[in-house]
Amino acid sequence: MAQIVVGLVLGIVLALLAPGAASAAGLLGSLFVGALKAVAPLLVFVLVASAIANHRQGQRTSIRPILLLYLLGTFSAALVAVLLSFAFPSTLALVQPKGGIAAPASIVEVLRDLLMNVVDNPVHALGNGNFIGILAWAVGLGLALRHAADTTRRALDDLAHAVGAIVHAVIRLAPLGILGLVASTLAETGFGTLWGYARLLAVLIGGMLLVALVINPLIVFWKLRRNPYPLVFTCLRESGITAFFTRSSAANIPVNLELCHKLGLPEDTYAVSIPLGATINMAGAAVTITVLTLAAVNTLSIPVDLPTALLLSVVASICACGASGVAGGSLLLIPLACSLFGINNDLAMQVVAVGFIISVLQDSCETALNSSTDVLFTAAACRAEAAKTDVVESPTS
Template sequence: MSKSESKKSFFDRYFPLILIGGIVIGAIIGAVFGEKATKLKPLGDIFLNLMFTIVVPMVFVSITSAVGSMVNLKRLGKILGSTVAVFVITGLIASAFVLVTVNVFPPTANVTLPEAAEMAEAKTAGEMFVSSLTVTDFGQLLSKEHMLPLIIFAILFGLAMSICGGDESPVGKFFVNLNDIIMKVVSFIMMYAPIGLGAYFANLIGELGPELITDYGRVLIVYYPLVFVYMFVMFPIYSYYAGGKTGVKRMAKNIANPAITAFATQSSVAAIPVNKEACDKMGVPEDISNIVLPMGATMHMDGSVLSSIVKISFLFGVFDMPFTGVSTYAMAIVVSVLAAFVLSGAPGGGLVGEMLIVSLFGFPPEAFPLIATIGFLVDPAATMLNASGDAIASMIVTRIVEGKDWVKRKVGI
């Protein structure tokens, strides 16, 4: 039993390396064997089909159970309101930050997929608004093409569940358990991901040639420095707002452990205990950190917001579309923030957000593996920024709830 546990922990711990290894091996096979490597395409299609199948129940059940449990904390309404506001505002700031970057340093070299499907016809603003938020029939919610209406319906269902007993009600307990089951299914599917994505890339490189790899290299060159610049510029600004110079000093002294833990484990959830310890040392009250950190593990995703817009910009380049215009930028910001709010704290959870990007922008299905691979490649840095940002968010919420002098009332820290 302990052997199987150690095997499981080994796989979880080194999953990003295993996944990257699968992709690299697949790319090498494609480069060496060329057209012959396209015979591996069915193995890649199996992974894509499994992901497309699980994504709808995953989104609905995870959001319903989260909202149904969260809204029970009525006593901490101000904390919850402040927390959500901080998450959204920092997400918007991250969006503006990355938009400037991708316009100065485009993450793609305008490679066009030869078999790219035609993009959906442009809709009026009103049609796009209605079709983005709602569907005409319940059955349409069960399609991956209508991800945002599904999210909205799940939030409404979760709110109703909380009013009717929350996670202690029979339905609430059912959804909590069903969410655990679905996430376990996702973990099973993810065990196949190194083979599936490796086969996909063997086919892709066999068809398009190794030049596509250089585009991913460019994405990494753009994204990783972007994350560290954001941390060294925005984190001190946020901390100064939260607690002045003392807040900045406490942040700088205690932020390393959460950041390193999140980078190594690829999981914001795994970083919660270390984040909790950092918040205690920074003087954040327990009732605030106990709410902000778990919520932040799945909802506060500045690193994922940065990566979402990089992905969107990348796809625009791949499909030879200009990533310009106020409406395009606004849509990218909205989609990236929404995607961040539905990401899971576990490795691979960003696939939901990537599905949302493909769905809302009308990209063809073959776009999903491209940005899914980018997601895995940038996940260490994104998770590091996400998780360490939760501690910063806890400080900001404390400032809002307890006043700007809260940091002076904490002694001996």
């Protein structure tokens, strides 16, 4: 962690003192993110298949409660975004969007794309980072190999550890990667163009901070019945910071798997929950979709009643869960949410264009919240399950 902070500081200094060198240093960041993205699909595939193939009969996992936490967290984030948007209404200076962007027409289309990813060709899924398809094939292969020879299952386990060793080596380069990412971002984009959207960004980032520091801890406290903040801060520090700069949930999967290992969580649970969370646990995306949609509504002076606001929270949650199945992520699902208020697609796509303008900060904060929450809820569910087991097995209980 100290090395990452050093890399962060050096990146800022380099961007301020030598912008030309900072842009060149961006190669370090690109290599780091590229290495993480390259190894993540293979790691998920072999880790999940190995965990299921070597799963012991009678050993319990915590996938169901983790899924419940994922859905609860995403819906709660959408509600928070609605409340903040009502308390601090924002408006947009709508601009013409660039061509070549196509948004999904309905929730049915989003869910259909998500289901089609499940039956994707395994080679295509690995090559394109389709983690829903990778998970489906890994689970199927793992189940098929549960009755294979011990040597086969052992070989699969050895392969998982070998890929894990490569991941450890890549993660060791994180300080250099962070240095390059910070330096190049500050040197090439700067933050001057963001000041015009300061109020909107304040609502967006404020909502994500509220979810990360208040809502998520409350959910974890409900699950564990003890102080959640040590775990919350560990996840934000070890996962959130890296995700903020990589701006990629897929790239952060190896980081999250490594953190789960450090926390002592059961591998056969987090091997499935972490890549699944990178696909459907999207609290940050729910905040983005809700805040930008209501900003468009305020700009057009459209009245919003409570039932419609609650419906927006539900729609934003469903859209967020399907965000990874759509090119462009959460921003391209804004037109779908805008359609609830009768906003036509042309105007909605202008809102998407605004989203791309502020994405330097919006996407970074969104990814940090999404990715760190994957580990947080996985750890909370696993520790709650372990506590139940201890109570049942304790003779004094």
